[in-house]
Amino acid sequence: MNPDTALEALRSCAFDIEGRVFGASNATLRCTLETGVPIVYKPQRGERPLWDFPEGTLTGREIACYEIDRILGFGLIPPTVWREDGPAGAGMIQMWVPEDDEARLVDVVAPDRIPEGWLTVLRASDGMGNPLVLVHADDPRLQQMAVLDAVINNGDRKGGHVITDTGGRLWGVDHGVTLSVEPKLRTVLWGWAERTIDDAALGALTELDERIQGGLPELQQWLDRGEIAALQGRVSELLRTGRFPAPSQDWPAIPWPVF
16 A cells, blocks of 8 residues: 555544554554554553653654654655544554564674674673673664654664564654653664764755754644754754764663563
8 A cells, every 4th residue: 555545544444443552551552444454543542641751742743753754755654644533532543564573673682693794782681691682784774764763862762663564664663752852862773873874864854954944834733842943953963963873871772671
């Protein structure tokens, strides 16, 4: 289903709840559109309050991240829309991505099992003292995701939020804990820290910067003025340095658990 068709279906088709996705910290429901297409539904009233985010804003941040990804032209976030008429109340719905478990691009492995060419993020050990390494592929699509995460100030890019579908396409999901005015970048994609961002991504950032300066009405429903100003500040800083950010020493730089 192409993106425009998917968006129209998400906006207009009725859907039924099939079950809950366990392990998610907020209510995340597996549903099916009347056309038979599977989706994810996150009702606003199912959000768990967080001390550092305004209450009831996480589902809207998912919409804002989708719009930012569209402007950047990365195509990393599945089609996502807001629905007022969901069976459990207003919230966001998103196309469900069927994952290919054999095509994982982020992993935790023994030091002697690192795939060739992959980048090391963290060395640690398990409960028995055996050494482990958090690694990810040196993949240009993941580089785009790392740029996106720096832009949206993603506080929770776990390995399980990086999905390769059964057709080989890369997707990023679960973007509620994003777009804070406070620096919160926590990610498993630190392999390019302080390296140069490629020209194509810098061009996309320039386009986003110009759109933000033009007002960007797509975000005004979901973010307040301070959050939009902070977004522009992050984009401007990436353009100024031309480099991926480095992990901060002021807060945990890697989400836990990593999957």
